[in-house]
Amino acid sequence: xxxxVLIALSYRSEFFTRDQFDKIDISPRYHGPLLAxxxxxxxxxxxxxxxxxxxxxxxxxxxxFLLLTRRVRPEKVYIEIDWPLLVMFVGLFVVIGGLxxxxxxAAIARQHLDNPxxxxxxxxxxxxxxxxxxxxxxxxxxxxxxxxPQRAWLVVAMAATLAGNFTLVGSVANLIVAQRAKVRGVxxxxxxxxxxxxxxxxxxxxxxxxxx
Numbered sequence: 123x124x125x126x127v128l129i130a131l132s133y134r135s136e137f138f139t140r141d142q143f144d145k146i147d148i149s150p151r152y153h154g155p156l157l158a159x160x161x162x163x164x165x166x167x168x169x170x171x172x173x174x175x176x177x178x179x180x181x182x183x184x185x186x187f188l189l190l191t192r193r194v195r196p197e198k199v200y201i202e203i204d205w206p207l208l209v210m211f212v213g214l215f216v217v218i219g220g221l222x223x224x225x226x227x228a229a230i231a232r233q234h235l236d237n238p239x240x241x242x243x244x245x246x247x248x249x250x251x252x253x254x255x256x257x258x259x260x261x262x263x264x265x266x267x268x269x270x271p272q273r274a275w276l277v278v279a280m281a282a283t284l285a286g287n288f289t290l291v292g293s294v295a296n297l298i299v300a301q302r303a304k305v306r307g308v309x310x311x312x313x314x315x316x317x318x319x320x321x322x323x324x325x326x327x328x329x330x331x332x333x334x
Contacts, residue, residue, distance in 0.1 A: 246285035
């Protein structure tokens with residue numbers, strides 16, 4: 123709801139008008155047997171998660187099963203992979219490894235992370251410097267040593283997730299959507315995203331801190 127209100131207020135000329143988009147009839151295309159098999163595998167994975175099975179092991183086994191029982195030609199899958207984005211993501215973790223040892227670890231150690239507001243702020247800043255998933259990995263060694271690790275993890279999870287909305291580079295998911303949109307002729311620019319993402323992130327993180 124907050125997202126809708128912010129977008130409508132930021133782009134009033136487009137929302138508060140009687141103009142309507144042209145209707146585009148796009149027939150859905152999907153592979154029936156693969157869809158059914160994926161739903162079954164996902165349901166089994168969720169059950170195993172609740173039974174306490176390791177997340178990584180369940181994910182690997184589920185993915186391997188879908189891969190080994192595939193009926194779709196590999197070429198059709200490979201052509202859908204965004205290789206530049208994948209290489210960037212891999213390189214990002216390499217850079218993060220170096221920063222963790224040389225720069226960021228010492229800087230984080232000087233912060234008062236037992237304060238939820240400080241922890242959320244540090245998480246949000248890191249998420250928009252190195253993306254939210256690497257940010258959580260950077261904070262992992264600090265959270266375990268805090269006075270209340272369980273609450274600290276909740277704050278980190280909340281802030282890292284919501285901070286991904288702050289800028290276009292706050293989450294790899296944003297970059298994937300932007301890249302897909304560009305292929306379809308829609309340009310999603312940094313400042314256009316920031317115009318809505320920044321206030322949305324501040325409001326939702328503030329609400330999250332009050333909730334926790």
